[in-house]
Amino acid sequence: MPEAVISTVPSPTALLASLDPLLRAWLPGRRWFAGKGRPVTGLSPVAVTGLPPSPEGAPGAPAALYHLLVRVHQPPAPGAPEQRGDCYQLVVGVREVLPPRLAPSLIGHVTGGPLAGYVVYDALDDPGPAGTLLEALRSGARLGPLRFERDPDHEIRAALMPRVMTAEQSNSSVVYGDSLVLKVLRRIGPGTHPDLELPLALTRAGCARVPAPAGWITAGLPGGPWLLGVLQPYLQGADDGWELALRELAKGEDFAAEARALGRATAEVHTALARALPTVTLGHHAMARIVDGMTGRLAAAVRTVPALLPYAPGLRTAFTALGDLAGQGRTWTAQRVHGDLHLGQCLRSPDGRWSVIDFEGEPDRPPEERRMPQPVARDVAGMLRSFDYAERSADAPAPGWAETCRAAYCSGYARVAGHDPRTDPVLLRAYETDKAVYEVVYEARHRPDWLPVPLAAVRRLAAPEPVRNRPA
Structure with missing residues (x-):
């Protein structure tokens, strides 16, 4: 009834x-x-x-x-x-x-x-x-x-x-x-x-x-x-990139080919966004505002998650190095980007083709910030962090897995975009550091059990150069 x-x-x-x-x-x-x-x-x-x-x-x-x-x-x-x-x-x-x-x-x-x-x-x-x-x-x-x-x-x-x-x-x-x-x-x-x-x-x-x-x-x-x-x-039969990566890790399978294909897909999206929407040049003053934002988020994160405090000086060097480059006259191109790119935002269809979804951006960022043009390094850094998350989520240790995926992803990106993100290490480190700080705050608020994952990256990114270049 x-x-x-x-x-x-x-x-x-x-x-x-x-x-x-x-x-x-x-x-x-x-x-x-x-x-x-x-x-x-x-x-x-x-x-x-x-x-x-x-x-x-x-x-x-x-x-x-x-x-x-x-x-x-x-x-x-x-x-x-x-x-x-x-x-x-x-x-x-x-x-x-x-x-x-x-x-x-x-x-x-x-x-x-x-x-x-x-x-x-x-x-x-x-x-x-x-x-x-x-x-x-x-x-x-x-x-x-x-x-x-x-x-x-x-x-x-x-x-x-x-x-x-x-x-x-x-x-x-x-x-x-x-x-x-x-x-x-x-x-x-x-x-x-x-x-x-x-x-x-x-x-x-x-x-x-x-x-x-x-x-x-x-x-x-x-x-x-x-x-x-x-x-x-709805992409029927598609594999979520995160779940696919974890399955391959569990089987001990190499993920480099998929990471390379993901890099190509990311570059295609970025290239199309640059055609469809305006791009801008970031000079000293514009980059100074971005660096100030990164530095301010770090300071706020330290207040929220005191475990960050010992690493704050080392992390801050990633942002000051970028500001110094801008002060020397270096410029960067900025465009609309995905804003929260990671393995879970990518789907692989049964024929092996990758698609990108969920362009909302990081939900904890203000809406106006999510719509600002950014260097594409922001998305690249998000995906590099995601490979690290996957490796550290695996049931069995897989040393070197994330580093192999990171390199393959960047080489795939370069093949389409014409430039390798790794050729601008100061910019990439700054965005990867900003992302890791964001992850620490997010995990502390929503998933405390996951907090060790971004904290491991924080330790690596805050370390002196020789240590930083080793896998986290």
Whole structure:
């Protein structure tokens, strides 16, 4: 029997008041929640929209379905300035009884307000509500502030069975059938978002290394549009680069050929981005701002993770060396880049071809920083760090594996781009150091068990030159 349907949409304030105590307890446990370790002091609604949960009277349909944009208020992190609070996207289902299959999605039992007596849960895990989002994209729906848009050149078939991807992510992804995947952004904000901007630009430039967006969801709010989700082709049978690397490590297999192919794919993406979007020349003053940013992030990281303190002077030399080069008149070309490139952002299809996905950039960086032109060394450094992560995550020691992959990746990159990233060691070291510092803070906040991995790189990068050139 279908559940009783909640026939009216409560006011945003009343609805959030009903959910407030549950969300305060539930949100900090989410993989994608950025404010771990700090108490939630308040919630405020940005937008609340009622969604059609499924055809009326369908068995097992939720009593109601709400799309929420909620601002979460917390004390600032140590040393950080006071902030307005992050805004998160939630799709909340309401039921009288939660079936066992949805038990892992439980947010809680509501005891007060307009939803009192009901159970609420993360409805992205529920096929009916997840299908609602695809149907809205297929039909180009407008629901309150929500805008569901599609590329007319892409077919979106109806009634594709949804399933949520369970891989660890900083967002949520729903696969529809075996043809489409919807990435639902969790932490959101206003303005042009690189996760849609760059794939669209690469599609226009004819770059086949990036799946072309089939549709997208935005919210028409002040400062907007706010990007909420991107629908792209699902690369059926593709291997995640991280999982593939770990499998090859476990078997003792060489990964150099794949690393070389990844280098070529990265260079193709960079070349296409340079064709599609403006490039700039970074002189002394522009590079000084970048160096100041790196130095400031290091100082903030030391305050957050005291284990960095002994290495800070050595790490700082990577940034001062780059500033010194700029002061001597050296310039660099900057362009739009991926911004968070690592093995997990790359997929290898069954025919061996590599694709690059997830152009959101590092989620802990400010949005305006993620859209700034950067030297391509930033992406290269991210991938070099990823090889190190893979080697140190292997069950059995594999000395030299990461160094072999790093060299193969750079040589593959050079073959397409015409220049080897290793020929600018000062720039590459600065970006690799900045990335390792970022990783230390990220792991300390989200995955403390992983902290030894970037700390090992920190020790290497902070060491004098002869030591630094040895594998970490």
